[in-house]
Amino acid sequence: MSLSSIARLTGAAALVGLSAMAAQAQTSGEPIKIGAIVSATGAGAGLGIPERNGLLLAEKDINAKGGVKGRPIKIIIEDDASNPDTALSKANDLIFGQKVVALLGPSLTASTVAVGGVTHPNKIPQIAFTGIGPAVERERKCVAHVLPPQRLNAQALLEYAKSIKATKVGVLHDAGYGNVVMAELRPLADKYGVKLVAVEKFEIGATDTTTQAAKVKAAQPEAVFIIATSATPFRNVKQIQIAQPVIAAIGSSSYEYVNAMGPAADNIAIPEFVVGEDPLPHQKAFVDLYKQTYNSTPKNYEAAAWDAAHIIATALTKAGADATGEKLCEAMKAPYTGVLANYNFSADDMTGIPISSFVFSKIVGGKYTRTPFRVAQ
Amino acid sequence: MTLSLVLQAIFAGVTNGIVYAFVGMGLSAIFKGSRVINAMQGEFAVIGAMTTVLLLTKSGWPYPAAIAGGVLAGALVGAFIEVAFVRYMAKKNASEDSFLLLTIGLALTLSASILFFIGRDGHLLPPIGGEGVLLVLDAVIQFHALWLIAIGIGATLLLRAFCHRTTVGLSMMAASIDADGAATTGINVGRMRTYTFILGGLLGALGGILVTPLISVDYTLGLNLTLKGFAAAVLGGLTNPLGAAVGGITLGLVESLAIIGISSSYKDVVAFSVLIIIMILMPNGILGRAGRRGG
């Protein structure tokens, strides 16, 4: 870790960073219990498994650096099997049975909102691995989010379109995540002077979207947005020989999808946060540690979970190792420079990620490569 | 709506239809031979494709050998399921519903096992005939899809010949139509049912392998394929593998024409509504009475 990167870190994050250079710190006393819910099985496993890896790594890292004021932390990780009902029961167990001081996760929006129904009235700080969801989440001032709101994802797509001077854009999106981003994209497009010439939808888990892609092609766009959590539309777009630039929303940014896209992945641009092959200076320590531990390259979800764990540890350090409830919540609300992004949980959207935190990558030969393009604040 | 768009929709519809047809044919072959609705037919496809992927990439087998290995894996799993579960349940005169539930349970188990043991990644196989495409009036169809269609038609005809021309095929048909009668003529009804499952597993696995160059295969794919395959089989009258092939292509075409004719948002709504209407209006499937008599 270079000195200049240390200078970029703020507050307690710097303390954690500095102590990495010191010898292994000792922790003692009763561990502070933090609960976590991820989707390690079921349809959301593509999110939950990387998130769990990030959490386990963060727990090791925090404890190796002296824990919270000398006390170790323990992250109790539960699997909601991608089912919001299960997430609710697990949250009840973690909060009332295991008496955790805070809850990290879950991985999916539905589970997050369901769990928020328990954490919010009981004043348990929660850091979700999702972007902010329905209106009710704006009232939950103690449920922070470490991934951007969908409005910001929509904005990032448009910023990139603007940078390549595409004004006529076609969109292929799925009926779930894609629909939500699309709802934000429509009003924003006008502001960016982008005309949406074709918007085509497909169901989640669709095995073919060729016809939708053909409709997009027929509208002769200058660029195509694909907002999905599947490799299928990317393959179909290349199969019917759409030559225009393809820009993917962050949802499909992981190696599972890139591998499943095969040669069709080449040249796809993705607004995202962590390019493990070429991390930003402040991401390097995390990326190196991750590679060392898991022998694979981390991406956004690993970093989001890592950040969440560190945010709670930082808040505990600030508010005192015995702090709970609202006190802990208040401590969490300071600006925080994470690996994924710069957060500010006192913001309206409970995340405060600025658009300048995005990096833009391109897939070259099946590997992510970071492009120099960034959006100024 | 331009001509090339319609043509593209037809290409996509036929390609998808062949995929549904493969799953549907396996389903109806098993139903015909054992009166079991196999809710894990899509899982056969995943097993076949995953095995081929692993043999090709991890064990470095040549592609044709890996395909043979994948098909064999499907056939073996089919045989195992019949011997380990179906045979026992049939002896106890289990109801139709419990066979359905058995295969639902197996589908859940297999899908979870693939996630647990192999992982969450999607995989692809190289296309037969290369990455090339055929261009007709600006509409694109891949060489691989053409191969898929050709092999699909070939498999349908072979299956038909097998059922009507070979002793084993005829015995299987006899055992399924009248088990007691077949037993009196010396046909081993239990063994015929095992063959039926081997055939179903084989067809399912082959279908799965053939679609993997088009659709990446992962642990969640099975249920989707089963639903569409089931629909294809029922459209075709359920007892007729040939009908399932026709049913699959009908379904594929309805879906893709719904996208250009109505809206991509309502594709599933249209496809499933058509399915319900066809079932009510044509209770014997779209091949009508011919379908009832068998493929």
Next chain:
Amino acid sequence: MQSRLLWIAVALVIWAALPFFVPRNIADLLVFTGIYTIAGLGIGLLLGHCGIVNLAQATFYGLGAYASAYCTVMMGLPSIVGFVAGAAISMALAYVIGRPILRLTGYFLALGTLALSAIASALFFEWDWLTGGTLGIGGIPKLNLFGFVLDRPSRYYFFVWIVAFACMAAAHNLVDSRSGLMLRAMRDSSTAAAALSVDLQSLRTRVFVVCALFGSLAGSLFAHHASFVSTQSFGVDRSISFLLIPVIGGATSIPGIVVGALFVTFLPEFLSKLGDIHQILFGLALVAVVVLLPDGLMGAFGRLRTRLAARQGNHAR
């Protein structure tokens, strides 16, 4: 007779005391057990007494949940309106769709209901002005009974289970009535029943409507418990897991539905302690029940009891 009353009294005491002694997450699971029991009862009636495999229950469950969510959150109406609206819409839909679909038989009918579930699930996604789409509708208020807020599982437990018992009583009456007799006649031999001039269609439709009512009630109860509804809870996979309830427990027995609901709520919870392998184990457990206990857990229990009784009889002699 007296011993039976005693058993019922003991069961009631245990039932009433349970939420006070179990941890909150278990109380939460017991609430879900009650909700699933109600949804499963309808499927059990169709399966056990009409021989109909209903794979559309998540549709009615979803209608009830969305009706409650929309009426309370979007329109600010009292909760009871949501319950009634959900029930009315579900029953009307079941009636209109039931008449044509129930003309199908066997697997065709199963696929018909499956297709219905797929259509409904697509529409739940599509009509996001009504359902909130993927994001769903949050902030559904907890039920309030004359000023007593049912805001935690141990309180809601009593409400849900009283509704569940009422539904069981209604189902029991239906099964015991003349219609119930006709239903079974119809299941065992539809030609014979038709010969006795039983109006098959209208009878089957009526049971389908009752099933939809139960599904909708369960959905409304779910919405007020989770305080959040989204498309994720009402897909085809949920319809399949609802079907498991009567099959595992035993479709013809009303206590069997409770056993089935306990199985699908508690088994995954216990298995999840074993790590990521839990979904494989759940699948295997399901296979084991289907293969080894063809008439469900309740049927197996019944057989065990007869066998024990017979053995005791032998001893007495």
